[in-house]
Amino acid sequence: MAIESEVLVIGGGLGGLTSALAAAREGADVRLVSYKQSTLRQASGLVDVLGYTPDGDGPLTDPYEAIPSLPESHPYRKVGVETVRDALSLFDDAVPTYEGEHTDTNALLPTHGGSIKPTARYPAGASAGLASDTRDTLLVGIEEMVDFDAPHVASHLDATGVPFDVRGETIRFPGDLRADAKVTRYAKLLDTNSEVAVRGRMVPAREALAQRVNPLLEGEERVGFPAILGDDNPGAIRDALGDHLGVDVFEVPMGPPSLPGLRLEDALFSALDEAGASIETGNPVVDFEGEDRIEKVCIEKNGAKIPNSADQYVLATGGFVGKGVESDREGVYEPVFDCHVPHAADRYDWFEGELFGDHEFARYGVATDDDLRPLDESEHSEFENLRAAGSVLGGYDFAAEKSGSGVSIATGYAAGQRAAQEAR
């Protein structure tokens, strides 16, 4: 007997999680199956909606205004700008610790490389770091941590023209962490607030960290750290540091492993759990049965193939990074259902010679109709009960546009909601 549900979502990234959540809130019986950790582990945790047009104009102040003039093949055009707004409302509701919903205007945030980037939603932990806030800023880096060199980030930020003075200082992190300790080790130490030895005295970690920073302050009103301030209790850690230092404290989003991304993933999984969906992670969908309609899919578990069947399916397996889209020397394909992925025949046309050229590969993914159903080569839907969401979709370059999470949330929402409605 197959495991049954009304809606089966394949993939547990931002696209799949939003999709399952939307379907569950619609009242459907939802099951989400996901293989590995999603790209949220690598992503900054910021939720970009649209920062630049496909022609590179920007940074855009109002992402919604630009959506109607995107190319027709763009996923935002498939779902429409109102759905994008509705989807973000769902996100705001499910993840109350994010900010940015008070305005349609994009925010500019400092990046760990020292540039700034436009985004639509940001974790509360990053909010005191907004680049349009004019308060002077001290950035604090950790000597052992090569991913965030505070003096370099500060001078790079300064070169972007930010409207405040910014300085960087480097400290030794209190406590005996190894030179290449993972960010989670720092976070843990601050989460537990364990005592560390400081000149022979035992001091709680948060206080010890504040003590290192305090003498470095030169009147700045806010202090930014790399995003290592706790996994479980980041709000409390920021408050404690802020109290000790008498300033606002923020985190600068970082590369992998990204704590803000992981925190967001946790929050969405809890919301989904609360909404009553069944969740299975760790095993891939490897096969399916059905011609025009998917009858069931098979999940590989300890060498066995476990059938799962549903009325409606959502494909949210990610793009090249999440392995929802794959390639070999001959071509580009979608590995689960073998949905058609339009691409150039010559693999040397997949990319440009310039590092940040207009790479075609960045736009590869399945093409869909307005109902997000993947289309075959002759533009007919591949399966009547399959929709696609997130990075598995083609037609947009999220890295250039800064639209990654926004598209995943909007298309996930639309696919989940419509799947639930149709499952009736």
Added chain:
Amino acid sequence: MGPTPHIAVIGGGSTGAGIARDLAMRGLDVTLVEQGNLTHGTTGRMHGLLHSGGRYAVSDQASATECIEENRVLRDIASHCVEMTGGLFVKRPEDSEEYFQKKLNGCEECGIPAEVVSGEEARAMEPHLAKDIDKAISVPDGAIDPFRLVVANAASAQEHGARIETHSKVTDLIVESGEVVGIEVEHDSGPGKRVHGTEGGTEEIRADYVVNATGAWAGRIGDMAGLDIEVRPSKGVMTIMNIRQVDTVINRCRPKGDADIVVPHETTAILGTTDEEVEDPEDYPEEQWEVDMMIDTLSELIPMLDEARTIRSFWGVRPLYEPPDVGSDDPTDITRDFFLLDHDERDDLPGMTSIVGGKFTTYRMMGEQIADHVCGKFGIDADCRTADEPLPGSEDFSVLRDYMDEFGLRSPIGRRSVERLGSRADDVLKTDGPNPTVCECEGVTRAEIQDAIEGSGSDLNAVRIRTRASMGNCQGGFCSHRMASELHSEYDESVVREAWDELLQERWKGQRHALWGEQLSQAALNYALHATTQNRDQDPADGDPVDFSAFDSGRGQTGGSVDSADVAADGGTDGY
């Protein structure tokens, strides 16, 4: 003639660096100029094979004999650049038995230790060899790091008083009264170490003698004085795999042919190559079929290559030379031997000699002959010492200490650092501060990066070739901004940004030939890391000013922002 002759050496490849070291050790004043980084030319784009001579044992025995001699020397003087992997000439059933015997006899005639091993024995050594191979000949091939070797030669030359100028292009030869008396040089960023954004300038370097060691470019230097130097540049492709499928150099035992060798190199294995004449050593097509051929043809020897991940491909041009009267049609027939062209004897233009042809493996011998020749011109009687004196890093190094404890490095990283640094390990790794890993793929620590920066200015590609940072699986995706940050302690932000962009672009260039499968996923990840997370493609520091006041400055604040008031301050678990 003045007290000490001053020799200008043009070209910072293995040949030029070897010549500079030799001349400097014999007490001459030396200036070496190179238009790019050290190893910018063919030397930085070769296969990394320390030849046993086996490859030439049938067709070109003079080269084969030189190779085995120098192979022995380099194991000694450059031990920290060499890994003695051993090599196999593998015969498949369809390959000629007659040629196999010729190869064996050829090795014997040239003094190359060679031994026949059965197919089974060969597979015991290299389990990924095809099941149906017949047998093989084992020879003392090795792997050699061209970057480390050239940098060590240049460092040694400097220790002996030489001046080394990189990013300095020779734009003209100064000829006065029918004699070459110097070179005109255009510095990209001023003399000395390269610093981005520093004003360049031209310099006239007067010299008592000029040595043209520009390899495939030798003809261009010749043109500057109306000389005809018939170099026949011939390109070859090399495709880098992300792991070492083999730990031994694997050659196909057949007369000649493309795609017939795999060299293990550090964490990778490099497939090669082709041999095709090109017009211009700097501008030639890099083609898909060449990469496909490496994989398809070498899969006949090592079947798993067919499905394996490649991280990039690159091309180099051989500086082949043949005397005008030979006239080979096929570049594979041109000798691999080297030639010393004294332009006084040959063209009635005293003051300059060109050296062309040859191999990386024989660079030292080439240097010795040129140095003998130059010393002869000045009546200087000084012995060559380059075959006996180890290079910096290869001195007397027998330390098997636990670097993990000593330098706080985790064991595999410590081991790799020490392998790269050889006898310099103590000097480089003993630092005051913590020494975190900057490049995880290759295990390169901050201390090594800092050491390389000291030697190469703000040039991150020069840091890369010295340390291997950014040369592993991720091709700089995770570490290029870290490398850039390491520059910042010494250089201005704008200099750092330029160096960083240049590194990113260089890393992208070679990956383009590996963009399918895993490596395309990696490229997509890198693109997201650089463009999405860091917004480096639209960095306002490089572009138009941004109107910050038009963007969100926090919830309802002017000049203020939300604090974490709406986040649990009670140590709860719901704050972000």
